[in-house]
Amino acid sequence: MDIIGQPIDRKDGKLKVTGTATYAAEFPLKNIAYGVAVVSTISKGHIENIDTSKAKALKGVLDIMTYKNAMQLHQFSSEGPGSGKFAEKDLLPLQSERIFYNGQYIAIVIAKNFETAKHAASLVKVTYNDEKPVFDINQPEAKIYQPAQALNGASPKTERGDATGALSSSAFSIQETYNTPVYHHNPMEPHATAAEWNGDELTVYDATQSVYGNRAAIAGMLGIAKEKVRVISPFIGGGFGSKGFMWGNSILAPMAAKFVGRPVRIVLDRSEQMFTLAGRRSFTIQKISLGADANGKFNSIRHDTTSETSFVDEFVETAGVATKILYDTPHLDIIQNIVRLNKGTPCPTRAPGEAPGTYALEVALDELAYKLNIDPLQLRLTNYAEKNPDDGHEWSAKYLRECYEKGAASIGWASRNQKPGNTKQGKYLIGYGMATATYPANRSKATVGLKLYQDGHAVAACGTQDIGTGTYTVMAQVLADSLGLPIDKVDIKLGDTIYPQGPNSGGSQTMATTGPAVRAAALTVKSKVIKMAIADKKSPFYGQAEEGVMVDNGKLFLKSDPSKSETYTQVLTRNKQPMIETEITTNVSTREPQKTESNPTAKDGNDKEAGSDNKQAGAKKIGASKDETKGNPFVKEDEGHDRKNMSFHSFGAHFVKVLVHPLTGTVKVEKIVSVMDVGKILNDKTAKSQIMGGAIFGIGMALMEGTVYGPTNGRIVTKDLSDYLVPVHADMPIFDVQFIDKADTNISPIGARGAGEIGITGVTAAIANAVYHATGKRIRNLPITPDKLI
Amino acid sequence: MYPFIFTKVNDSAGAISAVGTNPHAKFISGGTNILDLMKMNIEKPELLIDINNLDFKKIDVQSNGNILIGALVRNSDLAYNATISKHYPLLSQALLAGASAQLRNMATTAGNLLQRTRCYYFYDTVMPCNKREPGTGCSALTGYNRMHAILGISDKCIATHPSDMCVALAALDTIIHVQNASGKRTIPFADFHLLPGDTPHIDNVLQPGDLITHVEIAALPFANNSTYVKVRDRASYEFALTSAAVALDVSGGTIKAARIALGGVGTKPWRATAAEQFVAGKPANEETYEAAAGLALKDAKGYQYNAFKIELAKRSIISALQNTGG
């Protein structure tokens, strides 16, 4: 049976539902102590005094770390998320008395048990010298500027033709401003780190989307060699980008462990700390102009975004990024500005840029369609981009038309009454909306170690992560398929720097990057065994051509005569081989690093030397005995592919039906049809879960989510999961997720692109458009809550 | 959380002797509110008395038709009780509109009555709050007050009473049964919760040492034609922006009697008596509903972020009246 695409259950599912999967905060370490953070209560100024006497006097308190006694940290300069990035480069924790935002680290109280540490933390008394903070973009002190570069080194400005001139000469146009609030990731697992020193060697149990990135950053900030640090992160309870950059907890736990001479665990509080110490998505203010002729053919698109960053780092929520490539227009202007505020630093959040950007753009398209009185779907088809309009490259593969067709058919798009506010179902107003989804198809570098054992089971290892998306399961499917083993005979090891270096789990690249490396390693091992068999007089395959021997279910057989067969175990046993192993690196970049003046050597995140970064002090490695990348035919088959003039993106479409209560303005999303073109589907179940999860994020953005900062002082008001609303079960619609499921052989021989982020793009707009269709009300400030509809 | 002494008692006598008149003692029943407040250093009891073993777990129909509900009856059990769901759908619906299934399985009748406000600033010990620390000021007046009250407010506090159950109880003739070292007494529901006035830190008329034993609902035959409409930002596990509990006695298209109470808008569970009196004798139609809704919100005052509640509350009332009056 073909294992690729099968909706098999997660390999780690049972561990998770029985509570036996070990997360960062759950490793039982001998003599462990508990660190609890004290955070600032002003938004700008200096600490005048920290009085720790009362806290320290509490029985069980070991010590209290503040800027006065904490070890000095080193600056760590990042070369991209995959090679480590501390989220706030100008605010290394506990290094000075300066306060840049409310909820900033100012002390770590370390005690023998958690309850004592927490109580003691509340007894630390801090006085400040306040300065006037700038926490709101509307304050006169708030300065808006154009950053030197946007996310991933991209340019903050893209110009094609003369968008402003073309707009004024267009027969039809719309010009609107769309606002999205601040969003917090709220992963189920809070940020957590436990650190243990053994002499000069450090082991860090961390909740991270990048074990290798955090290893580099931790070592760099401590000023020790990378090889002395091991980072372990076998399970992650969701990151959504918040665990992509490294945050204070990952460095404070090692500092605290050194400080008190025993292992220390730090877990962020769900309330407040997860809102101030772990990143967020910036708000966006997006001005969009569309100019078109009477048929809706675009003449001009302008997308002008302002987002926020902090005073201690620069993160840019590039909302215009998808607008560059989504539709065909001769004139285009994308501008990105930011403002520095006294708030913590934003960071990537599931589809950074694309998620808020596709909301604004796809609502703007809807507005134009209604203005022109043409079908919103037709407007998208009229402006369909046959090639990437940004660089003129061919798409590696694009089946967006098919997505539109399938989605429209499934929701019954054609039979709706296009007039807004005009259709009822019982007492509810009903509305339909649609929008396009898109996300880049990223791929970078991965090294995989593989061992096939004599007993017929195989283990592949890679220092990438399963952040809850199903990487363990999907990698096992690729391995089983390529090696010809049943799924229960393969095992995948992830989330540990004793394994060869893998990609950071960001940019939806984990599977597209690691999968081909697993495949190449598996084919290498398979080929070794076949070669061993055909050279072996006792084998039924003796003297046969390698291509003539196949493997299925752990059994080698002759293509021309399947009755001639023997198992892996038989070949290895006869040849006295306890195992066959290999280590392979595949290194393909689908992202053209954008060079800007200030960033002349932009990298895509992973360093380029093959198999470079594997040395781990004091640890046994899996399958790393020999790197067999050079001259490897399976690597060549993959890397030899010419990608220079190709553009790698995934596409899709969401179609939504909503019910709106005409009196109270309550919106219920009844159905979401999501049709996605993300290349070959490796596991129908885990892929659907990703798209569904993205759509749920979109429901949150459309209808309820948004962090509120106090209007008087910039402290977060909605700082827990009771006041920051995420969608709950009762909000769930019927989900109908469909895939085109056509291999993109240009990205890799596997043909799969990532599916983690595309689900959130477009869906917010589709819901907002459906609400407009139901009510005739266009809400341009998210979220669309009942008060805005009455 | 501050250290405290924990004790578990087995009957009401044990509870009353354990608590005495100690102002620093607290009972714990479902624990869904008091534990959060303790963890956040908002409540700092020195003695916590677990009353879950007490025998107040029954729902009994009295000979006069009244219903006596034990203080420890869980919100879920009360909501799904056959008598309640048949004869008092507004109460059943209000309970089920509150919190989440897990919370309702823990939360008790008495605990629900005594739950504290959800004002953001009440929960943020860094910010001034007259309810938490008398005399420090009210951060909500100039702060983010979207969830706050528009009725019964004072310039010291504009926090809502957040309970859904209490809105239904306010619409009914409810009596609270209390016991303490000096005996038993009853308190009419309307007198139980207090307006903030100058003393927003005092939520209700209970005194240190008071144990709630029962909640009694008077028989009201037309309560079988009743409803609870709750408007909120998500479909479950969220407090009301506005809500309305309505029971109507309608015959031949004319309203004979009505009960109307509001949630999400008042500093205490809010009975709209003037609206009730207005609709009595009027035809059950849109015109009546709209006029009643207007009357119910006549004295409402909105702030920067919650002014929408005036209109939304009216619409909630109209929607509830439509559901019950046709």
Ligand SMILES: Cc1cc2nc3c(=O)[nH]c(=O)nc-3n(C[C@H](O)[C@H](O)[C@H](O)COP(=O)(O)OP(=O)(O)OC[C@H]3O[C@@H](n4cnc5c(N)ncnc54)[C@H](O)[C@@H]3O)c2cc1C
């Ligand atoms: C996230 C969240 C969402 C929620 N959403 C809603 C909602 O939408 N609608 C809603 O109505 N409620 C909601 N709630 C609140 C919930 O209804 C209350 O927490 C619950 O009813 C309290 O009951 P309890 O038994 O757990 O009380 P406890 O927490 O045990 O006690 C509360 C108070 O009552 C006192 N007490 C308890 N029993 C007695 C007694 N017999 N005599 C004297 N004093 C007593 C305690 O000392 C304490 O002060 C929500 C709660 C949470 C945490």
Ligand code: SF4
């Ligand atoms: S509204 Fe009441 S509870 Fe809220 S801050 Fe003001 S005084 Fe405190």
